[in-house]
Amino acid sequence: AGFALSLLLHTAQPEACPPSCSCRSLGEREGLLVDCSSQKLTEVPALPTNTKRLYLQNNSLTSVPPGTLDSLSTLEVVKMFDNPWHCNCHILYLKLWLEDVSEPSLENIRCATPAAVRMKPLRQLTGNELGICKRLLPIKCLEFFWRDLILITGTVITLILVALALKCSKKLVCQISLHQYNRRSCLLGKH
Numbered sequence: 001a002g003f004a005l006s007l008l009l010h011t012a013q014p015e016a017c018p019p020s021c022s023c024r025s026l027g028e029r030e031g032l033l034v035d036c037s038s039q040k041l042t043e044v045p046a047l048p049t050n051t052k053r054l055y056l057q058n059n060s061l062t063s064v065p066p067g068t069l070d071s072l073s074t075l076e077v078v079k080m081f082d083n084p085w086h087c088n089c090h091i092l093y094l095k096l097w098l099e100d101v102s103e104p105s106l107e108n109i110r111c112a113t114p115a116a117v118r119m120k121p122l123r124q125l126t127g128n129e130l131g132i133c134k135r136l137l138p139i140k141c142l143e144f145f146w147r148d149l150i151l152i153t154g155t156v157i158t159l160i161l162v163a164l165a166l167k168c169s170k171k172l173v174c175q176i177s178l179h180q181y182n183r184r185s186c187l188l189g190k191h
Contacts, residue, residue, distance in 0.1 A: 015048035032052060032053075033053040037056065044061065052074050053076065057083070058081075061080070062086040062113075063090045065093070070097075072101075076102070083112075084112035086114075087113070094122070106122050107123055
């Protein structure tokens with residue numbers, strides 16, 4: 001009973017606030033305000049899952065690895081402006097995540113690099129502006145195309161062979177039946 005009680009108390013405790021951030025409760029059911037602004041962060045720290053408001057502005061963030069923010073299902077407000085975002089293919093996760101969670105935040109997030117998109121809002125970026133993405137995507141598409149073409153061709157050839165085998169087996173059964181009938185007729189006719 002003591003072990004179960006300690007386990008229950010352990011799971012009921014709120015998640016730890018990241019060391020470089022300050023956390024404030026927004027009420028028992030409201031979640032947390034997690035303020036990690038102006039901390040010179042180069043990466044997003046592990047955040048409590050009940051984070052409702054997240055402030056990451058004025059840091060040194062250049063990208064966010066895919067999946068980093070996926071556990072923040074109750075998030076409503078995100079501030080990530082004034083970071084030196086590097087807008088290449090790796091920024092796509094952040095862009096798509098913000099489109100789902102806090103689209104207004106996209107307007108305030110501007111690219112720092114590369115030079116071609118410097119100061120452009122993340123919301124306005126297209127696939128062609130993300131540099132290497134335009135070279136990677138067609139190659140991947142071609143790989144899938146050739147793989148799918150080979151699979152479809154193999155399936156069609158297999159179906160044709162099965163159809164021919166069925167046709168030949170039906171013809172063979174008919175020939176065997178006819179041969180047995182002729183043999184019986186011959187045997188009955190001689191007697």
